[in-house]
Amino acid sequence: MRYAHHVDQVRTAEAALMAALPEGALMQRAAAGLAATCAGLLPRVYGSRVLVLAGSGDNGGDALYAAARLARRGAHAEALLLDPAKAHAEGLAALRAAGGRVTDDAGAFGRADLVLDGIVGIGGRGPLRPAAAPFAAMARRGPVVAVDVPSGVDPDTGEVTGPALRADVTVCFGTHKPGLLVDPGAGYAGVVHLVKIGLDLPPAPVEALQGADVAALLPVPGTESDKYRRGVVGVAAGSTRYPGAALLAVAGALRGGAGAVRYTGHAAEEVVRRHPETLISDAGPARAGRVQAWVVGPGGGDGAEHALREALDTEVPVLADADALTELARLGPDLLAGRPAPTLLTPHAGEAARLLAGVGEHTDAETVAARRLWAARLIAARYGATVLLKGSTTVVADPEGTVRVNATGTGWLGTAGSGDVLSGLAGSLLATGLTPLDAASAAAHLHGLAGRHAAGPGAPITALDIADALRPAWQSLTG
Numbered sequence: 001m002r003y004a005h006h007v008d009q010v011r012t013a014e015a016a017l018m019a020a021l022p023e024g025a026l027m028q029r030a031a032a033g034l035a036a037t038c039a040g041l042l043p044r045v046y047g048s049r050v051l052v053l054a055g056s057g058d059n060g061g062d063a064l065y066a067a068a069r070l071a072r073r074g075a076h077a078e079a080l081l082l083d084p085a086k087a088h089a090e091g092l093a094a095l096r097a098a099g100g101r102v103t104d105d106a107g108a109f110g111r112a113d114l115v116l117d118g119i120v121g122i123g124g125r126g127p128l129r130p131a132a133a134p135f136a137a138m139a140r141r142g143p144v145v146a147v148d149v150p151s152g153v154d155p156d157t158g159e160v161t162g163p164a165l166r167a168d169v170t171v172c173f174g175t176h177k178p179g180l181l182v183d184p185g186a187g188y189a190g191v192v193h194l195v196k197i198g199l200d201l202p203p204a205p206v207e208a209l210q211g212a213d214v215a216a217l218l219p220v221p222g223t224e225s226d227k228y229r230r231g232v233v234g235v236a237a238g239s240t241r242y243p244g245a246a247l248l249a250v251a252g253a254l255r256g257g258a259g260a261v262r263y264t265g266h267a268a269e270e271v272v273r274r275h276p277e278t279l280i281s282d283a284g285p286a287r288a289g290r291v292q293a294w295v296v297g298p299g300g301g302d303g304a305e306h307a308l309r310e311a312l313d314t315e316v317p318v319l320a321d322a323d324a325l326t327e328l329a330r331l332g333p334d335l336l337a338g339r340p341a342p343t344l345l346t347p348h349a350g351e352a353a354r355l356l357a358g359v360g361e362h363t364d365a366e367t368v369a370a371r372r373l374w375a376a377r378l379i380a381a382r383y384g385a386t387v388l389l390k391g392s393t394t395v396v397a398d399p400e401g402t403v404r405v406n407a408t409g410t411g412w413l414g415t416a417g418s419g420d421v422l423s424g425l426a427g428s429l430l431a432t433g434l435t436p437l438d439a440a441s442a443a444a445h446l447h448g449l450a451g452r453h454a455a456g457p458g459a460p461i462t463a464l465d466i467a468d469a470l471r472p473a474w475q476s477l478t479g
């Protein structure tokens, strides 16, 4: 598991640790870890050109001390001070003592074998200021290593509201920051290395499951299991206009761990032709027969409201997607109030904007994509449901405030019907007994892996390719 903490939590933990350590010890731990990572990125340290972009805070201090360590190993280290009068004095003295020097030549950026971005860390707010902004667009020769956070990325949210420095590697201290795990910020962070500095931190508000965590969640049938004991997932999807969505949701559900899939809707014939193992029901969710979870909405068309209401009236978990979300946004969160079982909503950015409008928060898909944590948390809180917000990093938020992010995806997943496969998959995992948080985050992880598997080194994929790749994706976790 990767854990990420907010800036105020880091500051509190840092203050407690600093009080117990000799002055400057913590910064030396950070600088030592940073210098070690940089050394590993250079073919050889001796003779390499290292440039520090140093801001006015301790982030600049970390970078200057790390550059001093590299200078002691023979690197030509230079520092470009963005606010010379306020530069970190001790760090600068250490750099000079090690043979490094200050430069005011911005061209050094393009010549450096490695750039250390020590402009701002967790003290940063908003985009790069004018003195640093030009570096965001400048050509670089060697890797840019962000110190703690890529400057210009909001550490708590991952929001990027103007120029920011794109890093190849980010070395963060003590814990991850949410902005390193959530897009758009995650896209600026590159590969993230964590340097442990001994912080005693509270429970993490944001976490990211790793392969082993997902493997531990996935259901394994016991010797006594049969199709009913493994869980039956109901799929109410598709319409005469959109039969394909039903096929795709069922394809995902069949590969999600449930023992059987029960389908109800207008595409029964097509579903059975393509997936003969599906149980078909003529009645809607209210009378379709026993299931342990319902998936409702993909390609639902005009029938979506009816199917949603019937599914919500059952006593099992309900996953609402696509047209069911549009209906929910129109009808409002009261529709979910008092349900005896949890609800999982799986919007993309546009549907999330609709759900937000349904609670009086008028916004658009672009804003949701730029403020993913905010949007997912707000929908979860206002609808009292778990939310899986699809997109470049998938954010899963539950109404109690836990957030999980998933970054296994690839841009190739942005293909028609991909979300239908995901909702079937997540619903199937719900039917096996996983909580909505676990089902949603495991499904997002598997779906991302399947997309990568299907796309291989890089090629367009179809939603059915993703469904087909779910089995090797699952095997890659459990094998």
Ligand SMILES: NC(=O)C1=CN([C@@H]2O[C@H](COP(=O)(O)OP(=O)(O)OC[C@H]3O[C@@H](n4cnc5c(N)ncnc54)[C@H](O)[C@@H]3O)[C@@H](O)[C@H]2O)[C@@H](O)CC1
Pocket: 014, 018, 024, 026, 027, 030, 055, 056, 057, 058, 059, 060, 062, 119, 120, 121, 122, 123, 124, 125, 126, 127, 128, 129, 132, 147, 148, 149, 152, 173, 197
């Ligand atoms: N104090 C310590 O012993 C340790 C410090 N660490 C480092 O200290 C950092 C936090 O240091 P600070 O609290 O001094 O804060 P920062 O160094 O992150 O930034 C503070 C300074 O940047 C300016 N600033 C804010 N937003 C800006 C923007 N958008 N563009 C340009 N300048 C901006 C502020 O005016 C302020 O002067 C961490 O991120 C980490 O790198 C720790 O990680 C390790 C231990």
Ligand SMILES: [K+]
Pocket: 059, 117, 118, 119, 120, 121, 146, 147, 148, 149, 150, 151
């Ligand atoms: K930085």
